[in-house]
Amino acid sequence: xxxxxxxxxxxxxxxxxxxxxxxxxxxxxxxxxxxxxxxxxxxxxxxxxxxxxxxxxxxxxxxxxxxxxxxxxxxxxxxxxxxxxxxxxxxxxxxxxxxxxxxxxxxxxxxxxxxxxxxxxxxxxxxxxxxxxxxxxxxxxxxxxxxxxxxxxxxxxxxxxxxxxxxxxxxxxxxxxxxxxxxxxxxxxxxxxxxxxxxxxxxxxxxxxxxxxxxxxxxxxxxxxxxxxxxxxxxxxxxxxxxxxxxxxxxxxxxxxxxxxxxxxxxxxxxxxxxxxxxxxxxxxxxx
Numbered sequence: 001x002x003x004x005x006x007x008x009x010x011x012x013x014x015x016x017x018x019x020x021x022x023x024x025x026x027x028x029x030x031x032x033x034x035x036x037x038x039x040x041x042x043x044x045x046x047x048x049x050x051x052x053x054x055x056x057x058x059x060x061x062x063x064x065x066x067x068x069x070x071x072x073x074x075x076x077x078x079x080x081x082x083x084x085x086x087x088x089x090x091x092x093x094x095x096x097x098x099x100x101x102x103x104x105x106x107x108x109x110x111x112x113x114x115x116x117x118x119x120x121x122x123x124x125x126x127x128x129x130x131x132x133x134x135x136x137x138x139x140x141x142x143x144x145x146x147x148x149x150x151x152x153x154x155x156x157x158x159x160x161x162x163x164x165x166x167x168x169x170x171x172x173x174x175x176x177x178x179x180x181x182x183x184x185x186x187x188x189x190x191x192x193x194x195x196x197x198x199x200x201x202x203x204x205x206x207x208x209x210x211x212x213x214x215x216x217x218x219x220x221x222x223x224x225x226x227x228x229x230x231x232x233x234x235x236x237x238x239x240x241x242x243x244x245x246x247x248x249x250x251x252x253x254x255x256x257x258x259x260x261x262x263x264x265x266x267x268x269x270x271x272x273x274x275x276x277x278x279x280x281x282x283x284x285x286x287x288x
Contacts, residue, residue: 046131063147134254
């Protein structure tokens, strides 16, 4: 895994990807910093600067993750990885850690900004450090999703566009849910559709009918039984589900200086699940 990690990390700087990402991320953050902290003399770096980082992530994270696996597929170098004495999860984790390291480097660079601000004003360091932790956790989650998407295609641009579209949908989801009915039957139907789609996606990757049937039937039966037994759980359920799954709600808490252990566990769990799914996709391709 260490060899894959070092190879991927060096690969960022042997191509333009690493330099483009670092330049774009640093310059974009610097624009917010100059406008809020320099021109308007605001010292709340977390709220006014890091709070706007989600807009930057829409472009920066796809740049960071689009080549991780898709490039290996396109150049057929993934066959060399699959025949190497290394397990599939080590391939995925090694690539993930390389992208995460570059992301961490970019955070360390912009970490100089509040230090400069402290020379001329008072900086709320607990709130700022909490904001950086939230930014790191959100970025780590999005990188895991970008890597997962990169596992599904051999074209870098397709991986980048899909990542951008999914991130945009995730950021807009709390506003989109306000457009839908809040009654329980509507929530149940959406959950059933989601369960069917997930089962279909699983079959498309594994071609295993028995496991696909189990993964589809079990959640469908559970949803129907839950609705029959206690239908009021589904009232306004879509908004509650989105709120519970939302990466953004937890991120906003960090920006407000709220350090919640459950949010940290949620982000870490989100990363683990995304990497696990990516590993299963590559494992299937390995044996295929």
